[in-house]
Amino acid sequence: MSITIHGNYRRFRNIWIYIGLSVGTALMLFPLIWMASISLKAPTEVYSLTFSLFPKSPVWSNYSSGWAQSGFGDYFFNTLLIATGAVLCSVFFNSMAGFALAKYNFPGRNAMFIFILAALMVPIQVKTVPLYLLISKLRWLDTFQGAILPAISQSFGVFLMRQYCLTIPDELLEAARIDGCSDWRTFWQIIFPLCKPAIAVNVIFQFMWRWNDLLWPLIILRREEMYTIQQGLAFFREDPSVAGGPIMAMALVSITPIVILFFALQKYFVQGIAMSGLKE
Amino acid sequence: MRAGKSIWRFSVPYIFLLPQIVLVGTFSLYPFVYNLILSFQEYRFNGNQFIGLSNYTNLFADPVFRQTVINTCVYSLGTVPLTVFVALFAAMALNQKIKGRAFFRTAFLLPYLVSWVVIGLIWQWMYSVDYGVFNRFMNFLGLPSIRWLQDPKLTIPSIVVASVWHDVGYYMVIILAGLQSISPSYYEAAGIDGANAWQQFKSITLPLLKPILFIVVVLSVIHSFKVFDQIFVMTAGGPGRASLMMVNYIISLITEEMRLGYASALSMVLFMAIFVLTIIQRLIFKDKDVEG
Numbered sequence: 365m366s367i368t369i370h371g372n373y374r375r376f377r378n379i380w381i382y383i384g385l386s387v388g389t390a391l392m393l394f395p396l397i398w399m400a401s402i403s404l405k406a407p408t409e410v411y412s413l414t415f416s417l418f419p420k421s422p423v424w425s426n427y428s429s430g431w432a433q434s435g436f437g438d439y440f441f442n443t444l445l446i447a448t449g450a451v452l453c454s455v456f457f458n459s460m461a462g463f464a465l466a467k468y469n470f471p472g473r474n475a476m477f478i479f480i481l482a483a484l485m486v487p488i489q490v491k492t493v494p495l496y497l498l499i500s501k502l503r504w505l506d507t508f509q510g511a512i513l514p515a516i517s518q519s520f521g522v523f524l525m526r527q528y529c530l531t532i533p534d535e536l537l538e539a540a541r542i543d544g545c546s547d548w549r550t551f552w553q554i555i556f557p558l559c560k561p562a563i564a565v566n567v568i569f570q571f572m573w574r575w576n577d578l579l580w581p582l583i584i585l586r587r588e589e590m591y592t593i594q595q596g597l598a599f600f601r602e603d604p605s606v607a608g609g610p611i612m613a614m615a616l617v618s619i620t621p622i623v624i625l626f627f628a629l630q631k632y633f634v635q636g637i638a639m640s641g642l643k644e
Numbered sequence: 645m646r647a648g649k650s651i652w653r654f655s656v657p658y659i660f661l662l663p664q665i666v667l668v669g670t671f672s673l674y675p676f677v678y679n680l681i682l683s684f685q686e687y688r689f690n691g692n693q694f695i696g697l698s699n700y701t702n703l704f705a706d707p708v709f710r711q712t713v714i715n716t717c718v719y720s721l722g723t724v725p726l727t728v729f730v731a732l733f734a735a736m737a738l739n740q741k742i743k744g745r746a747f748f749r750t751a752f753l754l755p756y757l758v759s760w761v762v763i764g765l766i767w768q769w770m771y772s773v774d775y776g777v778f779n780r781f782m783n784f785l786g787l788p789s790i791r792w793l794q795d796p797k798l799t800i801p802s803i804v805v806a807s808v809w810h811d812v813g814y815y816m817v818i819i820l821a822g823l824q825s826i827s828p829s830y831y832e833a834a835g836i837d838g839a840n841a842w843q844q845f846k847s848i849t850l851p852l853l854k855p856i857l858f859i860v861v862v863l864s865v866i867h868s869f870k871v872f873d874q875i876f877v878m879t880a881g882g883p884g885r886a887s888l889m890m891v892n893y894i895i896s897l898i899t900e901e902m903r904l905g906y907a908s909a910l911s912m913v914l915f916m917a918i919f920v921l922t923i924i925q926r927l928i929f930k931d932k933d934v935e936g
Contacts, residue, residue, distance in 0.1 A: 388748075389752070411774075413774075489911070496898060498670075498678075576759035578877075597762065
């Protein structure tokens with residue numbers, strides 16, 4: 365008797381939860397669907413006073429004309445290079461640092477850990493002026509290294525790798541050492557493969573941050589052929605040659621690499637976010 | 645030979661740490677210290693001049709600065725409570741045993757993947773006075789069109805809505821992780837004692853979730869102080885300076901006016917605000933660690 369009452373109550377409550385979640389989902393997805401809709405509309409339909417979610421006849425040429433005009437191909441390539449470079453460098457350097465901090469005992473270890481963690485306290489918004497002066501003194505304005513290196517100096521990944529390396533048993537490293545395995549091979553062939561989950565978290569976040577970044581490229585990439593995709597979208601959004609359908613098409617193209625990476629590594633992405641509340 | 649080998653062994657961890665230390669030193673801590681020094685100087689091409697606290701005194705007399713501080717606080721007061729409330733509700737709904745949880749979670753998380761530039765593009769369109777969906781809806785209800793982004797009173801609230809939409813999924817995932825760490829046995833015991841859903845929320849969920857909720861609030865306040873991109877794309881700080889934020893002001897001082905010393909002083913003020921919040925967050929986190 366009490367079980368059926370409980371069951372009915374649960375079913376009743378679940379219906380409300382479903383309704384709430386469905387409305388929420390519709391609100392979350394609508395702007396993205398709307399973007400896709402505009403990306404396929406002809407100008408007459410974009411600048412129309414009636415609401416229509418589905419374009420009357422999809423204008424696929426918005427994608428090709430958006431890509432061909434205003435150099436979006438270049439911007440896409442530049443961003444891919446910057447994001448990939450940043451991911452490779454930071455995954456590599458962060459893992460090395462995290463491994464050393466977790467698995468070696470040496471004078472100054474805590475000081476170095478604090479030194480690295482302190483970088484987390486200084487967001488890029490707070491050091492733009494000196495970074496700009498430094499980069500221009502190095503003659504790195506409008507270069508890829510200028511876009512990549514300052515961006516990967518924050519230490520999110522070191523912290524992540526250190527925490528993960530701490531869970532790897534010391535006996536494993538001891539066994540490797542007795543077998544005559546060098547420190548570098550221990551890192552590269554034992555630790556690195558074992559840290560895959562932490563590396564996956566680092567990869568997806570670094571890639572997303574670099575891909576979506578506007579502020580730093582805005583300051584140091586001034587020549588048009590060096591623009592990133594975000595700069596391209598920001599500067600050409602009102603350009604009559606691409607405004608409306610084509611720019612929305614490019615906006616949609618610009619989010620596809622992140623969405624693909626997200627669906628490939630979704631589990632790690634969610635873990636990474638959850639950690640920022642629990643562990644950071 | 646043996647000595648050489650032991651020096652090598654000793655230096656192994658330092659070699660592993662070297663690249664990261666160089667990166668952090670060159671591109672994080674050196675700029676930070678330089679920023680502090682610059683904030684007491686006037687930047688000139690032929691050598692900077694030390695001007696004491698003038699940048700700071702000018703800053704506090706600058707009506708534009710005051711306006712950006714007010715705007716940033718208003719933005720923060722709008723986004724933080726809204727984001728945390730919606731994220732809490734969504735997380736609690738997703739913490740139930742229902743079908744399709746993964747789908748709903750993904751849907752709520754998708755906007756977080758999208759860059760602020762793209763979000764600015766979409767929402768600017770949706771807010772468009774003549775062609776935007778919001779005004780289509782207003783007209784459909786028989787109401788007049790609204791100048792969402794062009795009306796100085798509405799521009800920050802309109803941007804707040806877009807920001808909440810972007811951030812909710814992120815904080816929802818953090819809160820959900822917190823909810824899942826609460827042992828179900830508490831709820832079972834409360835259920836046997838006849839506690840209803842509201843009583844369970846009030847006396848189990850909320851107290852146990854408090855540390856996480858606090859971290860979420862601090863994280864989102866810090867995040868909201870750094871707001872830049874969506875303003876840059878959606879309003880460029882306008883109309884007038886109605887939506888000009890602190891970071892937008894810093895960037896325009898650098899890229900348009902080349903007043904670098906002044907911009908550094910402004911960065912230091914922003915840093916102090918973020919620093920205090922980060923310290924609070926660390927302290928709270930330490931407490932949580934001690935409690936286990």
